[in-house]
Amino acid sequence: MKFPEPLVSGRLVKRYKRFLADVILDEDGAAITAHCANPGSMLGLKEPGSRVWLSQSDNPKRKLKYSWEVMEADGALVGINTAHPNKLVEEALVAGRIGPLAGYHSLRREVKYGKNSRIDILLEDEGGSKTYVEVKNVHLMRQQGLAEFPDSVTARGAKHLAELADMVGEGHRAAMVFLVQRPDCGRISLAADIDPTYAAAFEVAQAAGVEVYAIGCDVRLDGIDAVRPVDISI
Structure with missing residues (x-):
């Protein structure tokens, strides 16, 4: 499975309300809220400051432009999007x-x-x-x-x-x-x-x-x- 566009990197601020994640983007320091398509607890995978990567959508009907796809944990890249x-x-x-x-x-x-x-x-x-x-x-x-x-x-x-x-x-x-x-x-x-x-x-x-x-x-x-x-x- 290929991501259709290059992912955007950032640092996790917090994951909350199950489906939301606040992230500081590396590129310009912007604070954004991304969709977190993961209903589980994400035990061990929501440490503030963790490096994360997000996909972007240009769909004007979406409330959130970014979706959380990958993160770095325990020295490895981990996929967290349960839609895949x-x-x-x-x-x-x-x-x-x-x-x-x-x-x-x-x-x-x-x-x-x-x-x-x-x-x-x-x-x-x-x-x-x-x-x-x-x-x-x-x-x-x-x-x-x-x-x-x-x-x-x-x-x-x-x-x-x-x-x-x-x-x-x-x-x-x-x-x-x-x-x-x-x-x-x-x-x-x-x-x-x-x-x-x-x-x-x-x-x-x-x-x-x-x-x-x-x-x-x-x-x-x-x-x-x-x-x-x-x-x-x-």
Whole structure:
């Protein structure tokens, strides 16, 4: 995934109200407010003074011109925009980078299923067999080299796990793909101390036959690509 235009650098002042971030731009010292497309807690990724990079939009209908895309944390570039993971995983699937999910005839995104939900990615083979793929963004790192999910309580995430298990019960394949938007983690685990309910739901889903995969990203200032296998320690 390439950013359409060069990113603008700055320093984070604060992230607040979940979707807002105040930034001082490097170029001219202007103080601006950027959109933060990330509903999580961003634990460890909102330290004031952190170096950040923003995309710009010329859309006059947007309230905020800038969007927070990348930041520097723990000596690495980290992608924080949770609007990108589905696209990044789609590109990885098309390129065959997630072996067990490769070779499908068609791929569709945001398809209705379950109880008033939409699956992130639906894979279908020529015979009509379906695989339901849920994507979760990961960027929490509390121990060097170990990514963890989630970074806050996620009742919605537990609901998604139950719905994937339901699809397996109906005779389909279902998979959870964790997308690690940072290059410095080779393993992923569950942050059960942050959300024990999610961890319990994950165990139930795995026992029901939901598959689990993880792929890591190379994060650059010109784009992000999901290219690296990440070991699952769950």
